[in-house]
Structure formats: C-alpha cells, structure tokens
Amino acid sequence: LVVRFIEYMPFGGNQWNFNRFISYHEMLDIVQSKYGKLMKLQDSPNDTTKAYRIPNYTGxxxxxxxxSEHFCASCxxxxxxxxxxxxxxxxxNAEISLRDAIRNGAxxxxxxxxxxxxxxxxxxHHAERNAHDKWFLRSFNNNKRLYQILKNKIICNKEKYHLQCRNQHGTYNSISKLNNKISSLDKAYFHCFASDNNNLKNLTHVNDAGKINMVNVGSKKNTVRIAEAxxxxxxxxxxxxxxxxxxxxKGDVLAVSKIAGIMAAKNTFHLIPLCHNVVLENIEINHELDPVKWRITFFSKIQCCNKTGVEMEALTxxxxxxxxxxxxxxxxxxxIVITDIRLIRKTGGKSDFFQ
Structure with missing residues (x-):
C-alpha cells in the first residue's frame, strides 16, 4: 500500500498562499511525531513524489x-x-484540444x-528561470515593513530588476528598479516576480493595485489600423x-451570420467592458466552405483610423x-463545435502582428 499526501490541488488554486495548505515538511513532522523517524527511499528519476517508509511497516x-518545492523537472x-x-x-490551465484536432481531420x-x-x-519548474536567473519566483513575508525594505532597492546577482509583488489576497504591487539587499522577513507570504525591466510585459488593463483599468489613449496619434481574425x-x-x-x-444562414458579424463589430464596446468606442471605416466578413471536412471558416477584416486598434472588433x-x-x-x-477563434493579422499602432 502506498499512501500519498499532496500539498494542494488544484495546483496554484490557493494563489500560492502558504497559509492555506500543510507543507511537505509539516506533514513529515506530524507523521514522525507519532511513528518515529521515517526511512527515506530512493525515488526513481521520473517520480513526482518523495517516498518514505515507516520502519517495520510494509507500506x-x-x-x-x-x-513548497519544485518537482516538475522529473515529471x-x-x-x-x-x-x-x-x-x-x-x-x-494550459490545455491542447486533441478532440478538436481529430474532429478537424488532423x-x-x-x-x-x-x-x-x-x-x-x-x-x-513552477516558475520559469533562465540561465541568468532573470526570472524567478520567491516567497516573501507580508508585513508593514515590506515596502520600506523593497524601496531601499535590491541587488540580485549584480543585476537591476523590476519587481512586481502579489500578496495573499491576490493584489499586485509594482516596485521598480530596486537595488539594495533585502533583510529577512516575517511569515505571511508574498510572491515577487522579477525580470529584466526591458523585457517586462504588463497587463495594460490592470493597474498597480491589480484592479481593472481602462487604457488612456488620449496622447496617442490617429493612425490607420487594420485587424483580421x-x-x-x-x-x-x-x-x-x-x-x-x-x-x-431559418433561411440563408451564411448571409444572416455575416450580417450578425457586422453588427457585432459595431457593438464590440458594448460587449467587452474595457474596449473603446471606435468609429469603424470598413467591415468585411467572408466565409470559406470545406465540404469534405464539413466545416465553415469565417474571416473578418476591420479598418479604422483611430488611436487604438480593432483586434477585439475583428475577433467579436x-x-x-x-x-x-x-x-x-x-x-x-x-x-456543432466552434473552434480556432484567433487573430491572424494586425497592422497600425506601435506593433504589427501576422500569423
């Protein structure tokens, strides 16, 4: 008989709050307090568990x-x-639908x-770490001294980092370009994600406190923007x-579907909360029939001259x-299965995208 204890399922479902699960070391101490010191067994190369045996027991x-610890590398x-x-x-939550691929004749x-x-x-590992350790996940303690400690600036491997911290309530706080050493912290964990500031990509619709935020495009220039989906x-x-x-x-399904797509593009800002109200200059909805694989693909092309793009209009x-x-x-x-909804082209603004 093999009894396995898992710290938390689903993984990450507790927002990595160390106060909401019993760690491996705590469980080990509890068992050893009753049965004495456990005997560590040799784990096989691909084991995801740390195996022990109670002396004089067969299980x-x-x-x-x-x-609390990495194990993914051996999985x-x-x-x-x-x-x-x-x-x-x-x-x-990353998954790949093999069902859809098989149904589509892959x-x-x-x-x-x-x-x-x-x-x-x-x-x-749980968090990706490159060769220069420019991206890491570390647990910090949550107390009133945290900001004072971090604001003193931190040096890690003689590199300057941009830090973003999330406390146990899921709130994010940004602390940028920190460079003095951090002293020890009390328990009640923070997760701080550090990266080279030049490579950091922020969620534009979330502010420093982790709250929703509509992007201010007032300072941008009007440019011709095209998006296809x-x-x-x-x-x-x-x-x-x-x-x-x-x-x-019900009638001509393709004609009605195209009209619905045009109406949806015009009303995207009503459906997507943080979308701007954009005046659209052109909307094209086309379709492609595949009678062999019994599928229909819709294509949209949206154009405007504005301060923000029309990707969401094309996708909608x-x-x-x-x-x-x-x-x-x-x-x-x-x-009927709706699948493979994606942006395939975007031009205008500060970056272009092609797929």
Missing part, C-alpha cells in the same frame, strides 16, 4: 510537493482530460507535432449539405457570426 508514504506524465484535452502540466503527423509542441512548452465552425454532413443547398428552415465579428450559424443550425444537431 510506503509519498509526499507531492506541489507548492514524465501526460494527461488526457475527459473532454479530450491534453494537459502536460498540472500547474496552470493526420497522425499533425497530432504528433501538436503534442510535441505542447510538451516542449512545459516549464522545468478567423473562426471555424465544425458541422456534420447533413448540415453542410443543407447550407450548400440553402434548405435550412467572427465569434458572433459563428454563434449565429450555430443558432440557425442547432435544431439539426447540438454537436
């Missing part, structure tokens, strides 16, 4: 240190969820490439044939077009 005890496990998603790591080679790419994106709707043979012959009971347009198609076809089948 084993394992500890999964999901919160060789891949998991398939009940809804057909591949999960290479239990830390975070070959064995394409599936192999998909799985291979997912595995290669797996992090070695796509979305795919996976149908079945019967629905595809009825669409091609325009025999659906293809999403609502797809949902409209679903609504008009759902009486035939409820197994």
């Amino acid at each position: 084993k005890i394992g500890f999964i240190t999901s919160m 060789s496990r891949l998991r398939i969820t009940a809804d057909g998603c591949l999960k290479v790591c239990l830390h975070g 070959t064995d080679k394409e599936l192999d490439d998909l799985i291979n790419a997912a595995v290669k994106r797996k992090k070695k 796509m979305a795919t709707v996976q149908l079945n043979k019967e629905i595809m044939e009825k669409i091609q012959l325009n025999m659906l009971q 347009a293809v999403t609502i077009a797809s949902l409209t198609l679903y609504d008009m076809c759902k009486s035939i089948s409820k197994e």
Whole structure:
C-alpha cells in the first residue's frame, strides 16, 4: 500500500498562499511525531513524489510537493482530460484540444507535432528561470515593513530588476528598479516576480493595485489600423449539405451570420467592458466552405483610423457570426463545435502582428 499526501490541488488554486495548505515538511513532522523517524527511499528519476517508509511497516508514504518545492523537472506524465484535452502540466490551465484536432481531420503527423509542441512548452519548474536567473519566483513575508525594505532597492546577482509583488489576497504591487539587499522577513507570504525591466510585459488593463483599468489613449496619434481574425465552425454532413443547398428552415444562414458579424463589430464596446468606442471605416466578413471536412471558416477584416486598434472588433465579428450559424443550425444537431477563434493579422499602432 502506498499512501500519498499532496500539498494542494488544484495546483496554484490557493494563489500560492502558504497559509492555506500543510507543507511537505509539516506533514513529515506530524507523521514522525507519532511513528518515529521515517526511512527515506530512493525515488526513481521520473517520480513526482518523495517516498518514505515507516520502519517495520510494509507500506510506503509519498509526499507531492506541489507548492513548497519544485518537482516538475522529473515529471514524465501526460494527461488526457475527459473532454479530450491534453494537459502536460498540472500547474496552470494550459490545455491542447486533441478532440478538436481529430474532429478537424488532423493526420497522425499533425497530432504528433501538436503534442510535441505542447510538451516542449512545459516549464522545468513552477516558475520559469533562465540561465541568468532573470526570472524567478520567491516567497516573501507580508508585513508593514515590506515596502520600506523593497524601496531601499535590491541587488540580485549584480543585476537591476523590476519587481512586481502579489500578496495573499491576490493584489499586485509594482516596485521598480530596486537595488539594495533585502533583510529577512516575517511569515505571511508574498510572491515577487522579477525580470529584466526591458523585457517586462504588463497587463495594460490592470493597474498597480491589480484592479481593472481602462487604457488612456488620449496622447496617442490617429493612425490607420487594420485587424483580421478567423473562426471555424465544425458541422456534420447533413448540415453542410443543407447550407450548400440553402434548405435550412431559418433561411440563408451564411448571409444572416455575416450580417450578425457586422453588427457585432459595431457593438464590440458594448460587449467587452474595457474596449473603446471606435468609429469603424470598413467591415468585411467572408466565409470559406470545406465540404469534405464539413466545416465553415469565417474571416473578418476591420479598418479604422483611430488611436487604438480593432483586434477585439475583428475577433467579436467572427465569434458572433459563428454563434449565429450555430443558432440557425442547432435544431439539426447540438454537436456543432466552434473552434480556432484567433487573430491572424494586425497592422497600425506601435506593433504589427501576422500569423
């Protein structure tokens, strides 16, 4: 019999609050206080547990240190969820839908490439750390002295860092360019993420306190901005044939879906809370039928001359077009799948994007 103790599930679900779980060392102390010193066993290279045995007992005890210590580097496990998603790591929500890929007719080679790419994106530890330690995760104590300590500036490996700290309530606080040494702190943990300040990417819709924040674009210049997006709707043979012959009971599904996409683009700022109200100069909604794989792909192209981009308008347009198609076809089948909603091109502003 092997009894395994895990510090916390789902991983990260407690916002990495060390006050909300019993750590591996605490559990070890509790067991040893009753049964005496445990015997450490040799772990195999790919074990995610730290194995022990109570002397004179035949069973084993394992500890999964999901919160307090790294174990990911030795993990060789891949998991398939009940809804057909591949999960290479239990830390975070990242998943790859193998179900959608198979339904879309992916070959064995394409599936192999998909799985291979997912595995290669797996992090070695809970937080990624590069060769120069410019990105690390460390637990700090939460007390009134924290800001005074950090504001004195910190030097790590003789490098200057930009720090962003999250306390146990999930609130983020930014402290920039710190460079004196930190003294020891009391318990009640902070997580401080440090990186080279030049490479730091902030969430523009979140302020320093972790609250929502609409971006102020008042100082930007008007430029021509174009965004293109796509979305795919996976149908079945019967629905595809009825669409091609325009025999659906509700009418011309493609025409209605395109009109819905145009209306959605115009009303994006009503649907997405922090979107700006942008005057759109042109909206194009097109579609592509694949009668062999029974799917329809919607494409949007949105243009404006403004201070902010129209990526959300493009994405909203293809999403609502797809949902409209679903609504008009759902009486035939409820197994319609909307997938692969993504931005494929963006120009204008400070950066361009192509996919």
